[in-house]
Amino acid sequence: MTSPPLVVDLDGTLIHSDMLHESTLKVLRERPLDVLRIPFWLLQGKAVLKSRLAERMALDPHLLPYNGALLEWLKQQRASGRKLVLCTASDSRIAQVIADHLGIFDEVIASDGATNQAGQQKAETLQARFGKTGFDYAGNSSADLKVWKHARHGIVVNASAGLATQAKAVCEIEQVFPAPSAGLSTWSRALRVHQWMKNVLLFMPLLAAHQLTNVQAWKDLLLAFIAFSLCASSVYISNDLLDLDSDRQHLRKRKRPFASGTLPVFLGVLVSPLLLAASLVLAAQIGTSFFHWLLLYFALTLAYSFGIKRLMLLDCLTLAMLYTIRIVAGAAAAGLTLSFWLLAFAVFLFLSLAFLKRYAELESQSLQGNTKAHGRGYYTSDAPLLQTLGVAASYASVLVLALYLNSEAVTKLYRTPEFVWGAVPIMAFWVSWMWMQAHRGNMHDDPVVFALKDKASLATGVAFAAVLALGALV
Template sequence: MAEDKVPLVLDVDGTLLASDLLFECFWAGLARAPGATLAALRHLARPARLKAALVAPAGLRLDLVPVNPAVMELARAALAEGREVILASASDRRLVAELARLHGFSERVFASEDGHNLKAEAKAAALVAAFGVGGFDYAGDSRADRAVWAQARRAYVVGDLRAADIPVPPGGEVIALPAKAAPRGLWTAIRPHQWVKNVLLFLPLIAAHRFDIAALASVIWGMVAFSAAASAIYLVNDLLDLEADRRHPKKCTRPFAAGTARLDHGMAATAGLVGLALAVGATLGANFLWVVVLYMGTSLAYSLRLKRARWVDVATLAALYTERVVAGAAAAGIAVSIYTLIFVFPVFIALGCVKRLTELTLATSDARLPGRGYGRADRGDLLNVAGLGVAGALVIFFLYTISAQGRHLYPDTWLMWVAMVPMGWWMIRMVALGWFGKQDYDPIVFALRDRLGLALLMVSLSLMFWAAGLWAEWFGG
């Protein structure tokens, strides 16, 4: 074989693809056919059989899986030179062969099949049998590729492996290529900006006029637990939503969907965050711990199934927000008022509708939202339900002001009625912004960054404090 026609052999997972087909199949299968996918885990001790068992339930869209630009550029250059580009992977042969056809590479592939896992020394032996020592160039990304690099003419190393992990091939040439994934991608996937939503845990304290240090400290720790739990669920949701996100005009840039964060790192981070949430939750007492567990269970059910059901998803979103309010009361050890719960739930129903309204308004076609049950034809119904949520919340608030509990905590009832004006303005404005697509995809995050909206809420809250006599108590007068 002429030296300039030596074939270029590419590893798949983490090299050609900025992802891993084993984990892609697992999460795609868990979203589509959770029973069959979990049943496949009985083959955990036999990697090749596990990979084969996961292919069918996954129904993986390989055309959507992100590639590593640097490796794809290398492959295109080799094809332009008339060289054969061959895929060699420990992934299942069916997927590797389909991937080769998809990208116009050689029909000759090396992959796992018939219970034989083609990895490390097994892959090196197969390539040497086909091309001889030094008869191929090889691109890989992990320590498992050391055995293959040692037999190649030229080693292409994707990512930041230590020099000690890279043997010098017979040709003596090692070339570094950048990986697409980076630590920053995982941090983005954790969504620390979403932690601001956990200020909802303070609502029971505000409603009960509890501002002592012990209660505040407990709620802050509760926010830590809920932040960890929420981030874990965000990671799981993104892993389950890989295909839908890749088909979405904006969500396609999410780290796992785009390949800027590794799936295995996301899975490890999920386990760590769940452990942190449960550990902190346990220190705050059994009631709070049960709320955390309920929140994570509801969120998981939402990610797996409920978010695809029209109207059920909006009700579930409202329930998840409401659970934060219950958690705040549990953390502080106070009883949450039934009026508080039946007031905030319709507010959150309205905001759930706003979330879907925003997505539909910004959608680029009339097709149903990927992974959701709504299309543009549902905008009118969502607006109506949002309006009912706003009206219901205001009616409940009014009834509270004339209740015995309301009159006890807020003696100046007329000020509570005045507070309903900026409160109603805020809710109606949120719905209108969602209708016209002038909001973020998450209305709670948007609300906590919206200056005018925050000003309206502060005015309403100040009037409530005035009605309760708190300003006079704190500052005299």
Template sequence: MPRSADNLCVDLDGTLIRSDSLWELVARALRKNPFYLALVPLMLARGRAFAKRRLAEKFGKFAERLPVNPAAVSYIKKRKRAGAKIWLVTACDEKLAEKIAARTGLFDGVYGSSETINLKGENKAALCSKIFGDGNFDYMGDSPSDIPVWEKSRTAAVVGGEKFAEKIRRRLGGRETVRIGGGAELSASAALRAVRAHQWAKNLLVFVALISSHRYFNLGDALNSAAAFLAFCFCASATYILNDLLDIESDRLHPSKRSRPFASGDFPIPAGIALMLALAAAAVAAAAALPREFALALAAYAAITIGYSFAFKRVAFVDVAVLACLYYLRVLGGGEAIDCKISFWLSAFSVFLFLGLALLKRCVELSESAETARARGYGRANAKAARAAGIASCALSVAVYAVYTQRGARAYYENPDALLLGTLPIGFFLWKIWRDAAQGLVSSDPLVYAFKTKSNYALLAAFAAAFALAKPF
């Protein structure tokens, strides 16, 4: 290698890609063989480089799906057009790094970690100095561990925010520093997307028992319902993070899900795991303040959700039954939180309604992506059957409600016949959401879509009016 050559050395993790290859391997291992992760501490005992090599050998077939930093790629291409030699120099396992480099077609050579040497920090600085010579190469990196390499380089290309770039510039004594954007940074907006805060609206179902039992003016019951709501929010968000980590590869192939925080690299995987554990702990803490039966309902919700993430969602029609069950567990949990038994009528209405909405959710996803249809185990005929079953299930929920107004409501309302008027807003809402889905307007969970659609609040007001006219005891 002529030392007079214009050389640009590029880091991989957090620089060329908006993620970390080691944590990508961990996420892939979690999906493919979660029990294998128990061996990781033993591997790390033999050295970080050894662990990287073993994980890369077993789970390293994802090089074409990593989120590339477009700003870094643009800078590399600019330097390459100017005649620079581009080298990938990374702490990632060398064999995996070679696959990633081959995918990009940007590099003249690759240097990565071997089974015995972790090419990071001082080790990387020593290698670059040996091959290119001190001050005879530029280096692009993203973390404080790259400082030893920048100190040996000619120009420091820093991927990160303005403050970090300025810190590196001062550390290098004002040496030429180029800031490059596009790196993954911790942000509140990315965290909210990771926990899917917009999905918390579904957890309002825990208040159904409080409202239907007419105990909404009881302060203790209201506070318990609020605690149950928070517990379900924390638990659901923890499972959403787990689901997104398991689906990180398939999400990158999906037209809309590729923008999810982990798939896009907007939110670091280790931060996501830490957030998931914190949310799980918060859910346990909230449940501890409520009756034991609520804790059991929440535990069942968590267990079924985890089973859904690992297996159930890939089995046609079993997946929607599980989704309906998860909706219903929110209602059941709300009842347990205030020691209120959920009636047969409310259970029957909920099961049919939630099964219909779960089928609607699946129909929307199947219409968006043929890849999703295959992954979920649905063929074209199954998709049609799902739509028919969903509409029928929603119709049955309206029928159950109508029968309840004549059979089960008389012991709880002074004017139960007024409740029959509630079939109109319920029926119109269900017809409207299926119509919107057929027109491609429903692009998310149907309950979330329902809360976001302003016209539905007029229907809710109409139902509330029927409820008030019925004069609950």
């Protein structure tokens, strides 16, 4: 007996994402003014909305997060002679591009700008095309219950245990493909909790001013740390959502929760503004000055995400400023005055780390055979020049540190400045070590994360702290 056609849903089933959400984000990134038209398109119906978005986006089907287990099973079904049909509520232009790319579907049924092929409408379309129980159906959502009700067999994909139970009540389930795990560790990676260590820079002005016994300053800085961390996580999520295509072409970034489809895009759209709101509420409790610096940080990160990151050199300068703003904001939260030396040292050091980050990315892209970094304003051939600029900035930071240690401020803060001079060769070693690791291809594309895991960097940090402590106490 010949098996009936196997009908496969697209969003959340064949791919670990939703093309309506992805197309909206793509239009937001590439044609932001068109986003203002979305409410008017939606008033004309979801089919019209999907059509307008589809005609404004260029889809690369190679980059989508396909459900690997389901796709392999479908290929086996096709090899056995079974007819496969892609039936989706996504627009027909998107569905056809994906079907052509995969090359396993015999037919495509999709929304066409007038009819939205979802839920009951999809069920009626399939009944008219194949007859009642004349097809098997693979789906993932509660809307698919209306389709399973008229299918011979059901294939449940990426669904909760509750939905699987509901599906079994309306038709015989042939196969179940479980949803990817999305627990606390997944959200930790989405929020980039490990990146919160960068916000320790907020405490630098307090340490540099030797105000370790200022209890109120510590309390304010702790709140500031939480506020900056929540704001940073909001930005990280937004950046990931806007950078899906670039991340999916990166060896490591393609595994990020939103790029891989482990977390649905719409959750990121909901969580990001909530994190920002919580951050601003905390910042308002600390003081007006800190609140303004946090707003500047957020505005600059948005500008970076929407365009600056695609501009060569300006992207690195912006990254350096984002690091430096943390120090300035820390001084504002603690009510301290920043020294010129600390700011100058920070700017050059963080500029070096920004160049190091780009250099590592370009080296990685070069190993993949690419001549241009996707979503960036660099060619892989620019790596040697970035290396030169970064090393120069590194040693400029060491020079500023040396000049600071010869200033009057040091004699006022440290009992034995001679011990503190040891910080200069220690810093020179560390920046040289970091660039050597990058040159050898050992560098994580985020130097700060690399340094937190690197034994030599941690030992250097301990040595740096030790000479400062000796200079202050002995």
